[in-house]
Amino acid sequence: MRLSADQMIFWKHGIFKLNGTIVFTWVLMLVMAVGSKLITRKLSTGADRTRWQNLLEIIVTAIDKQIEDVGLSHPEKYIGFIGTLFLFVAASSLCTIIPGYEPPTGSLSTTAALALCVFVAVPLFGIEEQGLSGYLKTYLKPTVIMLPFNIISEVSRTLALAVRLFGNMMSGAMIVAILVTITPFLFPIVMTLLGLLTGMVQAYIFSILAAVYIAAATSTRKRKTEQAEAGPVPTP
Amino acid sequence: MLIDWFTVCAQALDFLILVWLMKRYLYKPVLDAINVRETRIAAEIADADAKKAEALKERATFQSKNDDFDKQRAALLSKANDDVKSARQRLLDEARQAADALSAKRQETLRDDARNLNQAISRRTQQEVFGIARKALTDLAASDLEERMCAEFIRRLQAMEGEAKQAFGAALVAAPAPAVLRSAFDLPKEQHTQIQNALNQTFAAEIPVQFLTDTHLISGIELTANGQKLAWSIADYLVSLEHGVDELLKQKGRTDVQPAQERAVAPKPDSSEPSTTAPGKASP
Known part of the structure; x- marks a missing residue:
């Protein structure tokens, strides 16, 4: 019994290997990219729109709104990263209804890669927003004593991101696989449906947590800017 | 080992490529289309607001002109009514005066006719009476x-x-x-x-x-x-009798003029009847 698609090796040469996780990821990337290209090929700016365009607009505007609600004032700047996180995880979960498919997010390598991307993207966005020193100073807040705890928090939350997604997706796939062996009818279907819901929730949680981390890293400058625009606070 | 670091690197690279692809083929076109549409809708709404404001302004102007027109029409109608009433009164007065004049003239004519008839009858009666008297006396x-x-x-x-x-x-x-x-x-x-x-x-x-x-x-x-x-x-x-009767008829004609003028205001249908003394009643 495979825990993940990593163990599905198609080709191997030294440290390079082509496993099921990479292949399914490529397939997903191809479907998402080609599908987006096909749908956005003839976008209408008028009142008459196709159903697919409406679907894409709903998805994109919903992501945009969620990012803005988290606290990022320029969502179009972050939608590429956060939106792709959500869509990739969601697509990975949705495709579990296809027989023979194994979600790439069920592999700890994939979730770790995504968590590492978040781990790298958060300081990059923070530095872009606040500058290097400004971002580094956030580790010293509220006091210098909190520096090691902040660093541990940074690392642990990345680890938590990776393990949370992996655990949920892997467990879902595992439960379905086990149930198929025990009760081959009906119950696996119900669990697959539950897995779809779980996958969507995980996609939402993963992308929202990434947005929250980015917002936390970029919010200091924003607060200062808002205070400067509001003027000096009157003292009682 | 659950983590294959080559796979981790490959998946991270794949994810970054997917981010670029999504931005290139999904987010940017869709957001651009939405922005264009929102801009166009905003422009249409602004245009509609401007047209609405203009329409409201024109409506106010039209309403004002309508009110002025109504006032002018009411004033003209009132003036026309007054003019018509005065003209009607004037025409009625003129018609009444003309009718009075015609009636008076008709009465006068009737009186003249009656007087002439009376005089003619009186003369004829007088001549006949005297002729008969002369003839009778001559015969006698x-x-x-x-x-x-x-x-x-x-x-x-x-x-x-x-x-x-x-x-x-x-x-x-x-x-x-x-x-x-x-x-x-x-x-x-x-x-x-x-x-x-x-x-x-x-x-x-x-x-x-x-x-x-x-x-x-x-x-x-x-x-x-x-x-x-x-x-x-x-x-x-x-x-002597003939002279007396002539004098009496002259006095009768003069006295008839005064009552006739009074009767001209309210003429009677049978006023054409001669009112003078009947020929048979002429006394010598």
């Missing part, structure tokens, strides 16, 4: 009547007194020609003598008298001498 004239006339003439002659008697006597005496005595019929000799004696006695002189017959005298005797005349005849009565 006889010797007895001549005797009575002669006696009446003599009585009058003898009854003369004062200046009239003296003037007539002087005229008889001083006349170069004999006095002329006219009668409607030939007087008998006896009456010639009575008249001659009466003259001689009355004026105490021999009065020459020429006896003539005049058919125009109706049962009468007339003595003329040197411009003086002494006469008695029924014709004198008739002439």
